[in-house]
Amino acid sequence: MVGAGPVGLAAAAQLLERGLRPLVPEAGPQAGAAVARWHHVRLFSRWSELVDPAARRLLERSGWTAPEAEAYPTGAEWASQYLAPLADALGEHVRFGTRVVGVARRGRDRIVDAGRDSEPLTVHVETSGSEERITARALIDASRTWSTPNPLGGDGLPAIGERSAADRISYRVPDLSVETARYAGRRIAVAGSGHSALTALVALAGLAERHPGTHITWLLRRGAVGNVFGGGQSDQLPARGALGLKAKAAVEAGHVEVVTGFRTSLVERDPGGRLVLESQDGHRLGPVDEVVVLTGFRPDLSWLSEVRLELDPVLQAPTALAPLIDPNVHSCGTVYPHGADELRQPEPNVYLVGMKSYGRAPTFLALTGYEQVRSVAADIAGDREAAGKVELTLPETGVCGGSDLFDARPAASTGGCCAPAPAVLDLVAPGKRA
Template sequence: MDQFPVVVVGAGPSGLAAAAQLLERGLRPMVLEAGPQAGAAVAQWHHVRLFSAWSELVDPAARRLLESTGRSVPETAGCPTGAEWASEYLVPLADALGEHVRFGARVVGVARRGRDRVVDAGRDSEPLTVHVVTADGEERIPARAVVDASGTWGSPNPLGGDGLPAVGERAAADRIGYRVPDLGQESARYAGRRIAVAGSGHSALTALVALAELAREYPGTHITWVLRRGMVGSVFGGGEADQLPARGALGLRAKEAAKAGHVEVVTGFRTSSVHREPDGRLVLESQDGHRLAPVDEVVVLTGFRPDHSWLSEVRLDLDPVLGAPTKLAPLIDPNAHSCGTVYPHGADELRQPEPGVYLVGMKSYGRAPTFLALTGYEQVRSVVAEIAGDHESAGRVELVLPETGVCGGSGVFDAPQEAADGCCGAPALADLTLSTSRVGP
């Protein structure tokens, strides 16, 4: 197998770090990126500021590679935006990797050479084949191993509360967005409008803070925050107890925006349908028949999910709930863990039944949220050591993540409210003292 490269799918932070680790161990990486540049997904949320500092965003092997080629590594103490992370780190790192990175190369399939998923014979002796589509056509690349660092950015979760698009959601696509709005470019779309924001994670908090600032400038702007959970609970995060200060501050700013009256919070609302009014505005209806006031725009920030479709001919062992590697899933279940309580993990948890196939980076978390770059860098260090035959190093996984300041996990629902009202309780308007007033019966 030594004559074949290790194919890394995705030129994002984890994928490029894997390539740097492979080079350092004398192995030949081939990074295949569907987009036109390094960090193509990051470039799409260029306006969003990370809550990790530069020291937590640069992989050690990548740093050594950059420094060996005379390129500087950001040393500032602040937290960069997506644009800064891409331009000051990811793009230079891809340049340093040179011919080992190919852009405009979309992976559409991975298989064992000459064998479909059913065939047992030869799975240890034949190379993997990576099926790629480029502007010049199709090709198959033999590989000794495949490291899937393709992420989840291309597969956002829908608005529908049951995990599928709500009735009418697709038809209303012109007024529904699935990314944090770039108000530097899209302010006219949202200023002075009624906006519904669905989601309870950090992306939703980021959007709420940005839209609340817009509301201060344009008083007619009204924001309704739609939560599936039955109570506000720990949705604002750990605040000052968060070991990532910028992450804690984000939650505090979102809480202040809500307290200031810029954000109306609706809890216990699981969207089942989207109706278009004669004037074009949208009405969200819950599974219980409750309707919100019409809105001009809907921002859906309900997380992401992995795309395993192009891995259909290799043997995977994935958790049926999260879509993460089975051994990893219990460590990252959002009903039990925050990102600061994820146990150290590496090649052992990430390897698949198909020899030489590993899922790393955000994709390894499946539908679980709150993935940190530090996690991806330690994952690929361990996986590359395993591919190189250094099993001792691969098994020596050391990773201490910053605590979120929130005990337990994010949870899909808040148990106390569910126990009181049942899963079909009516949605409620919530103020930030956590008292509620009923909407509907």
């Protein structure tokens, strides 16, 4: 397993339960190192949905007491009350400060056919001041999406000037317990339409209530708000539905200005050092003091260059899984059951799991990852019956149909060649105008 996050550690617990010897190299200094970086964010899944069954059995043998099943932990609580104890229970099977930099078939680069079924994998790792090559029977990759956020640029590449404006751009949900001075009383642009963006909007709207003069502009690439607030009371995860309702209330209260159809192509500084954003159609917005970019993540595939992968050309997810999770097609919470058969790569005994398996698709739940690695562990152990018997029932979002990632050009559009012109939407409720 690569990565000591929730899914990587769950995979280790599943394999250990089957009598196999897992090893989990983790580049960070602790279990859930990425989770710890969004420690201040409260999850919309309950504890009962955040603990892997095999991990629970392992922990309970060590005297662990499970948190309240119906409570919603923060990232910090998930890491400290579950992931850290789980890593401790796994003991020598987890190695921190160990970064995987490559994997290959022993003695063969990717173009050699002979021996790919018989030779083991070699996993190349770096630790402080040394390098090591680890021989492995199988590789389960549950690593590196948090470190590769999508950029502000609307074409998937950083906008011109985005890198040089890094001092005023953040790619994480702000932690207002320590960053109040950075955002209070400032003009802030938030880019993104997923749950992270909604979380940031709700937090910043609260800041605006406490600090007059704080102005928030929400940039949506899509041409209409559509279902961006989610399913509300129809969401089978109540906290997820409530998040969307809170964000909608913040907009209606006048704390958030919504700009649709804005796909950033240029970031410039004004004479005072603030940022002006320009869309692909030449529309300009700003100046703003800070930009919060929450446009999703993408998988880091750089260290997998010497193994044979079969990934969807759009999502960079395993080809058998991609049609089930494509946000261009649907945004339902329900994903068809899937496991080893969908996650297995052409390279023998190589699997992508967790958020890595979703490529660039959003809305991954821990429940999905836990069932993935249960199936994969069974497959590696040779239990094909258990590997193929995949059961996955996810809570629906209450929103179905295409997710409007990009709107078709209306017949009377006055915008550019691909999208309507950016529009500022007035969603302020009567009597609540700011």
